[in-house]
Amino acid sequence: MAAITPYTYIQCPCSDSSTLGRSSDTNSSRADGADDDDDRTFDPRAPRSNYSLYPLEYLLYCEDCHQIRCPRCVAEEIVTYYCPNCLFEVPSSNLKSEGNRCTRSCFQCPICIGPLAVTSVETKPDPSLLAAPDNTAAPQSGPYALTCSYCNWSSTEVGIKFDKPNGIHAQLSKLRNGGTARLTAKERKERRRDPSYRSSAATEQGDGRSGSDEKLDLETQFANLKSFYQSQLADPNASDGGLAALSDLGFSSPTSLSRIMSIYTGGSLHDKKAKLRVGAIREALEVDEGLQLADLDESAAIAQLHSEGHDGTASTSRLSDQPPNFGEAHLHGRSRFVSELRPIPYLLRTKRSKRCPVCRHIISKPEAKVQTTRFRIRLVAGSYIPSIAIRPLSLSSGSGTSASGSAGIPGALLEPLKPAHYLLTFTNPIFESIKVTLGAPAKTPGRFASKVTVLCPEFEIDANTDVWDEALKDPSGAGELRDRERERERRRHKGEEGGNVSNNNNQLEVGKIWERGRNWVSIVVEVVPAWLRLEHGTEEQRLREDEDLLEIPMFVRVEWEAEAVGDEVGAVVGRDKEAREKRELAYWCVLGLGRIRH
Amino acid sequence: MSSKRHSILPPVSSSGPKPPVHFSSSITIADSALLTGTHPIAIHSESVVHPRAKLDSLAGRITIGRRCIIHERSTLGAVGTSGKITEAAVTLGDYVTVEVGAAIEAGETVIGEGTVVGVGARVGAGAVVGKHCTLTPHSEIAAGEVVPDLTVVYSNGMRRTDKREVAELKNKGIARQIDVLRRMIPSNPAKFA
Ligand SMILES: [Zn+2]
Ligand SMILES: [Zn+2]
Numbered sequence: 027m028a029a030i031t032p033y034t035y036i037q038c039p040c041s042d043s044s045t046l047g048r049s050s051d052t053n054s055s056r057a058d059g060a061d062d063d064d065d066r067t068f069d070p071r072a073p074r075s076n077y078s079l080y081p082l083e084y085l086l087y088c089e090d091c092h093q094i095r096c097p098r099c100v101a102e103e104i105v106t107y108y109c110p111n112c113l114f115e116v117p118s119s120n121l122k123s124e125g126n127r128c129t130r131s132c133f134q135c136p137i138c139i140g141p142l143a144v145t146s147v148e149t150k151p152d153p154s155l156l157a158a159p160d161n162t163a164a165p166q167s168g169p170y171a172l173t174c175s176y177c178n179w180s181s182t183e184v185g186i187k188f189d190k191p192n193g194i195h196a197q198l199s200k201l202r203n204g205g206t207a208r209l210t211a212k213e214r215k216e217r218r219r220d221p222s223y224r225s226s227a228a229t230e231q232g233d234g235r236s237g238s239d240e241k242l243d244l245e246t247q248f249a250n251l252k253s254f255y256q257s258q259l260a261d262p263n264a265s266d267g268g269l270a271a272l273s274d275l276g277f278s279s280p281t282s283l284s285r286i287m288s289i290y291t292g293g294s295l296h297d298k299k300a301k302l303r304v305g306a307i308r309e310a311l312e313v314d315e316g317l318q319l320a321d322l323d324e325s326a327a328i329a330q331l332h333s334e335g336h337d338g339t340a341s342t343s344r345l346s347d348q349p350p351n352f353g354e355a356h357l358h359g360r361s362r363f364v365s366e367l368r369p370i371p372y373l374l375r376t377k378r379s380k381r382c383p384v385c386r387h388i389i390s391k392p393e394a395k396v397q398t399t400r401f402r403i404r405l406v407a408g409s410y411i412p413s414i415a416i417r418p419l420s421l422s423s424g425s426g427t428s429a430s431g432s433a434g435i436p437g438a439l440l441e442p443l444k445p446a447h448y449l450l451t452f453t454n455p456i457f458e459s460i461k462v463t464l465g466a467p468a469k470t471p472g473r474f475a476s477k478v479t480v481l482c483p484e485f486e487i488d489a490n491t492d493v494w495d496e497a498l499k500d501p502s503g504a505g506e507l508r509d510r511e512r513e514r515e516r517r518r519h520k521g522e523e524g525g526n527v528s529n530n531n532n533q534l535e536v537g538k539i540w541e542r543g544r545n546w547v548s549i550v551v552e553v554v555p556a557w558l559r560l561e562h563g564t565e566e567q568r569l570r571e572d573e574d575l576l577e578i579p580m581f582v583r584v585e586w587e588a589e590a591v592g593d594e595v596g597a598v599v600g601r602d603k604e605a606r607e608k609r610e611l612a613y614w615c616v617l618g619l620g621r622i623r624h
Numbered sequence: 625m626s627s628k629r630h631s632i633l634p635p636v637s638s639s640g641p642k643p644p645v646h647f648s649s650s651i652t653i654a655d656s657a658l659l660t661g662t663h664p665i666a667i668h669s670e671s672v673v674h675p676r677a678k679l680d681s682l683a684g685r686i687t688i689g690r691r692c693i694i695h696e697r698s699t700l701g702a703v704g705t706s707g708k709i710t711e712a713a714v715t716l717g718d719y720v721t722v723e724v725g726a727a728i729e730a731g732e733t734v735i736g737e738g739t740v741v742g743v744g745a746r747v748g749a750g751a752v753v754g755k756h757c758t759l760t761p762h763s764e765i766a767a768g769e770v771v772p773d774l775t776v777v778y779s780n781g782m783r784r785t786d787k788r789e790v791a792e793l794k795n796k797g798i799a800r801q802i803d804v805l806r807r808m809i810p811s812n813p814a815k816f817a
């Protein structure tokens with residue numbers, strides 16, 4: 027079993043139904059009724075808790091609401107779109123016209139997703155004929171291909187070569203697999219209108235009619251269908267009109283169709299005149315009208331399967347990575363083989379700013395420039411609420427040589443029914459001293475209740491003053507650093523005493539903090555892990571997932587005094603340094619201590 | 625300056641027996657390459673052995689073809705799990721590149737012409753790797769495995785076939801690289817004779 031290191035997860039208030047929508051004021055008024063809180067102990071095992079617990083590093087803080095904000099409740103806004111490969115910023119207007127992929131020459135390998143490089147596929151002239159450096163510096167010419175330097179994939183495998191080494195995206199979009207050019211809309215129109223092409227195509231097919239077995243690619247088929255239906259709409263008399271009355275509401279009636287078309291095109295095809303035109307319209311019957319017969323002959327695919335086996339087929343994830351390619355062949359015979367995959371243009375990434383869901387203030391805003399990783403605004407919770415570090419504390423009289431808590435092996439299993447001690451170190455990040463009140467249920471929720479005792483549930487932590495400020499202020503010149511040195515000395519001294527059993531007992535006094543530093547306080551939590559056996563007759567003997575995990579729900583209330591914010595009118599005039607207001611923040615967190623032996 | 629650099633590195637241990645060598649006169653072998661073992665080590669024309677590459681012929685003969693590049697800290701002929709002595713421990717074809725830190729175990733192991741054994745890759749004892757294969761960094765070939773020609777082993781053992789047909793180009797590239805390396809690496813074949 028994987029050993030776990032102790033952790034602290036904090037619950038964002040957004041998931042707490044009782045505080046949902048309440049401001050911090052109602053929160054503070056509720057605080058005196060502490061009994062209410064007891065009624066609804068937070069259960070870290072509840073299925074919902076999975077979605078509301080976060081490590082401190084994930085949380086943000088709204089300075090206006092004085093509340094924690096998690097990734098789930100913040101409102102995100104996109105600041106910048108950029109290509110992760112070339113770091114080019116893409117304007118959002120381009121996004122609408124060109125899609126969410128990089129349109130420069132950034133491509134990923136369809137096999138291994140490594141970046142592709144443009145290389146010349148022309149064989150270089152023999153280097154022995156010329157001086158080598160000149161030869162390599164000579165401009166390379168001739169067709170280019172995208173190649174992957176990791177798995178050696180090359181776009182020549184799908185028959186794609188490029189004439190120019192730049193503007194690959196535009197070139198690729200015009201090429202079909204095998205190197206044949208995709209028709210432009212204009213070319214398609216011309217082909218349809220041009221009788222000479224049609225006749226030549228017909229003669230090529232050796233068929234009088236323009237054969238309906240002609241292969242259409244998706245785009246051409248769609249264009250053909252669209253023009254066919256539009257001509258049907260325009261000419262209602264072309265229909266037989268036999269079942270006019272019946273088909274008025276059917277899908278094949280022009281009125282329905284024009285209604286649908288107007289939904290998509292936003293045009294005014296649907297007018298009153300159109301309503302009067304009644305009559306069924308026929309379906310496409312020819313290639314020119316967009317008819318494409320299904321190609322049911324799959325012998326080629328079967329033969330390829332035989333020769334390449336399962337490894338030759340593309341996985342669904344690879345297929346879903348493929349960008350839409352409208353120039354490709356019809357759906358029948360759609361690429362299922364690895365050998366048909368095309369280069370993937372890089373998906374764009376975003377930089378996002380985050381807003382408080384309640385007051386709409388921005389609580390995180392990255393620098394808009396792609397190249398910088400700095401933030402303009404970033405209110406991380408870690409600089410507002412105390413962090414909690416957990417460390418096992420060994421107090422066993424024999425081995426407890428160091429009182430400052432070098433416990434047994436970290437991540438070791440907890441022995442059932444054997445009291446264990448943990449040192450919780452609260453570090454105050456703010457520049458005011460804070461008062462912390464802890465509340466934890468005497469027994470952990472769940473089928474196996476472990477006993478929990480917080481030895482000192484109420485304490486104060488000094489302000490997070492600047493280390494150097496302190497040092498310079500010190501009149502004796504000893505300085506904070508030397509103070510700390512001395513403190514460490516003292517602790518070490520204490521540690522030696524810690525070997526003494528009686529002294530240990532003294533230190534584990536209820537209501538006393540264990541240790542205190544510049545801006546931190548350590549307290550002790552005693553747990554008696556549960557016996558992970560159910561009595562006979564209970565319905566299920568087996569442990570469920572993570573039931574051996576000892577997690578303590580803990581309610582943390584932090585109070586401090588801060589300089590009053592001059593919100594009120596005239597506050598600026600009357601404000602002096604003593605005008606301070608009381609602040610409070612309360613939240614649930616979960617202390618994960620370890621696994622219980624079973 | 626070179627003496628200073630040597631002081632940083634731990635001393636090259638020259639323990640073990642000195643193997644009989646058959647060097648072509650055109651090879652480049654660094655002074656600090658490590659050759660041990662009892663069986664002969666043959667290196668054919670224009671091959672380059674980088675500093676601190678280790679060739680161990682304890683488990684059998686080692687043959688390196690023409691225009692091979694054996695990079696730093698790579699090991700040829702490491703005694704694998706079998707530990708048995710065979711006639712030919714490791715045989716490299718022509719134009720083989722063994723990248724930094726790669727290991728080729730002893731035991732009739734064959735690497736075909738033009739194959740690249742990537743950084744930190746491992747080829748097990750008795751494996752036969754075909755021609756113009758690419759073993760990407762840190763890939764592993766199991767002992768006794770046969771890898772067909774033009775195979776690319778990538779991403780935790782996935783396989784595919786190289787269809788670029790650039791073997792000629794690659795060989796030319798290696799030749800050019802060897803030209804450069806010859807000027808960079810002071811060769812001292814006399815030390816191993
Ligand atoms: Zn939240
Ligand atoms: Zn790009």
Ligand SMILES: [Zn+2]
Nearest residue numbers: 135138174177
């Ligand atoms: Zn690749």
Ligand SMILES: [Zn+2]
Nearest residue numbers: 088091382385
């Ligand atoms: Zn807010």
